[in-house]
Amino acid sequence: MTAQTNHLLTVSNLSMRYNKHVQALSGVSFQIGTGECLGVVGQSGSGKSTLARLLLRLDQPDEGEMMLLGQPLHKLKGEALRQWRRHVQIVFQDPAAALNPRLSIYQSVMEPLNNYPQVTPVFLRDIRHSPREMAERLLSMVGLPPEWLNRKPHQLSGGQKQRVAIARGISLQPDLLICDEPTASLDVSVQAQILNLLKDLQEQLGMSYLFISHDIAAVRFMSNRILVMKEGQLVEQFDADQLLAAERHPYTQQLVQAVTA
Amino acid sequence: MAGFINRYAVWIGLGVWLLLAVMTLLGPYLIPHDPLAVDMGKRLQTADATHWLGTDHFGRDVLARLVAGAKITLGLTLVAISAALLIGVPLGLLSGYVGGVVDAAVMRVVDALVAFPDFIIAISIAGILGPDVTHVVIAIVLVKWIGYARVVRGTVMTEKGKAYVLAARVAGTPGVKTIFRHLLPQALPEVLVLAALDMGKIILMISALSYLGLGAQPPMPEWGAMLNDAKMMFQTHPVLMIYPGVAIFLVVLGCNLLGDGLRDRLDARGEW
Ligand SMILES: Nc1ncnc2c1ncn2[C@@H]1O[C@H](COP(=O)(O)OP(=O)(O)OP(=O)(O)O)[C@@H](O)[C@H]1O
Ligand SMILES: [Mg+2]
Secondary structure, X not given: OOOHHHEEEEEEEEEEEEOOOEEEEEEEEEEEEOOOEEEEEEOOOOOHXXXXXXXXXXXXXXXXXXXXXXXXXXXXXXXXXXXXXXXXXXXXXXXXHHOOOOOOHHHHHXXXXXXXXXXXXXXXXXXXXXXXXXXXXXXXHOOOOHHHHHOOHXXXXXXXXXXXXXXXXXXXXXXXXEEEOOOOOOOHHXXXXXXXXXXXXXXXHOOEEEEEOOOHHHHHHHOOEEEXXXXXXXXXXXXXXXXXXXXXXXXXXXXXXXXXX | OHHHHHHHHHHHHHHHHHHHHHHHHHXXXXXXXXXXXXXXXXXXXXXXXXXXXXXXXXOOEHHHHHHHHHHHHHHHHHHXXXXXXXXXXXXXXXXXXXXXXXHHHHHHHHHHHHOOOHHHHHHHHHHHHOOOHHHHHHHHHHHHHHHHHHHHHHHHHHHOOOHHHHHHHHOOOOHHHHHHHHHHHHHHHHHHHHHHHHHHHHHHHHHHHHHOOXXXXXXXXXXXXXXXXXXXXXXXXXXXXXXXXXXXXXXXXXXXXXXXXXXXXXXXXXXX
């Protein structure tokens, strides 16, 4: 990253407790640059999903600031918050749970765009007037046949459902797409395909990613920089190609050894 | 037999309701007697070609009264159940979705009401308001909305933390839209089952309260009121109690079969 002005998101001193005593996050600070992918690794329970929930404003931080495009994300309320949500979208871990089983693929894919009639992503500019065509294009962008719009989630495999969830996630052309273990619930054979798709879309659309995973190899493949978390605290952050460097924190080395061993 | 009833419970239940509807719509054309027409010269006649089920102690045609009673039962039950749904479902949605103070307030009322059996509350309310069939319906609605509020609240509370509801929030879907698009459809199957079962209970309540003299008043041919009317003559003319009794029994059975059948299908398939 070159200049400070290039930062999309600046998080400072973020803390969050569940039920007043579970300290899920304490004093976390980092930045994400425009078009950058920041990987997040850490053991189960280290606060990765909590961080995602705060950035999505599904929960409120107890302390700290989140500045997105110069706006204080942590202060937004009501309609202003709803309007701001389109800048940060998510791909959840389990696509089966993230799609309403009663709705068709078409309905699920179009839900975000229907909520923001004034938003026109560049890749939909020529067809913004036609919901059907937009939905078809979104499906083809994630490598699914447009005819599948009329299907229900249960007619799709896990990997296909995750593609639908990704289509939803990119549909508003968000500045930041959070991926919370997007391949963890998928078959090993399709994990690589989904990672490639996410990477291609990032380059194509110039989005920034917060990529959360247990899979260190996947994080290294996806990310420019990596952030290591432990028990709600930031252990260290570094450029992705420095993952195996000798000066890595012992905890990071431990995580790396756990996969290579 | 039990297997047959289990398998076709929904259809048998629907069949009973269909029969009731047909009786209500076509009955007046098929039976050429006024259910209220008194003819003291024809008191307590046994069944014959003109009066298929005989006449009562005022010489009124029993079948005509049973058919007119079906209309009253059907009408009052539908009014009561609709009102209970219209109060209970929105309150359950609100309570479950908003939580906090709103939820606490609704639940306090619910807890106070569920402490007593439905029937006791209904009798008390009907007793306080005075004997009238409208008062019975009001009493039933006041008791019956609670079930819907609880069922809907429970579903909303478990569903609202699930990923697809969070995903809707992230996608910018406003709260009200999320409730109607994502949460209400999830609660609907259970609501339908409860409504089917409640219809049987409501019919029984209306009849029972009318039998006790709190509900429908003479000469209204409501089934419970007919039972009440006939009870002095039970020794000499027991059929006058048996006909409305059997009618009540069959309709309540139909409602319960419908409710149980729907519940089994719901359990088996999870969604429908
Ligand atoms: N809704 C909640 N209520 C109470 N505690 C919670 C809740 N959600 C998470 N926690 C706790 O907060 C801490 C951080 O959880 P979080 O889900 O952020 O971890 P994570 O790093 O995403 O773990 P995983 O890798 O297993 O997904 C854990 O101790 C967890 O038990
Ligand atoms: Mg997590």
